[in-house]
Amino acid sequence: MKRFGPYLLLAAASLLTTLPAWAELEGLALATAKNCMSCHNVERKVVGPSYKDVAAKYRGDKAAPARLASKVMEGGGGVWGVVKMPSNPQITDAEAKRLVAWILSQ
Ligand code: HEC
Known part of the structure; x- marks a missing residue:
């Protein structure tokens, strides 16, 4: 679950990108999935x-x-x-x- 969490979140969030709270979650999910958060x-x-x-x-x-x-x-x-x-x-x-x-x- 830990490994797939960011992808699930990304999939869910991308359905609802028009809502600011979801855009925020999508950004964090993408940054996590793309390894940015290992240094930032x-x-x-x-x-x-x-x-x-x-x-x-x-x-x-x-x-x-x-x-x-x-x-x-x-x-x-x-x-x-x-x-x-x-x-x-x-x-x-x-x-x-x-x-x-x-x-x-x-
Ligand atoms: C291995 C560590 C590492 C990873 C992984 C990494 N960063 Fe960075 N990032 C840095 C460092 C170190 C700096 C400071 C560079 C400098 O002083 O110009 C930086 C700077 C930045 C800056 C500011 C650049 C500037 O010129 O002011 C942004 C934006 C950024 N990172 C975004 C990202 C994103 C998005 C990702 C994922 C795709 C990412 N970083 C992945 C280490 C990392």
Whole structure:
């Protein structure tokens, strides 16, 4: 159940993406399923910055969603410290955009 939980949640949530609470759950389920949460947490820094810190840093930056979606796919560093984010080839372009939209709404 632990392994399939995120996928079940994702399937359920994607039926109801129009509701904000479900969009929130879907974002978390996708981030969990795609392994983002092994280095990130919404509230606190782990290996990478907390998603709340990322959202605060780029609030009002209209170029941020596209730039961050590319960075999530390709990886990179130099913004939050010396540790680099590895590339994430397990996600599609569309998934990167959805993940970044969810992160920036934190
Ligand atoms: C192996 C650990 C690791 C994994 C897995 C990981 N990240 Fe990161 N992430 C990092 C680190 C480290 C940074 C800080 C990079 C820097 O300083 O530029 C970061 C930075 C970020 C940023 C901010 C980039 C910036 O330029 O401000 C976003 C957004 C992000 N990650 C999203 C994701 C998403 C979405 C996933 C899953 C697809 C993911 N990360 C998976 C380690 C990770």
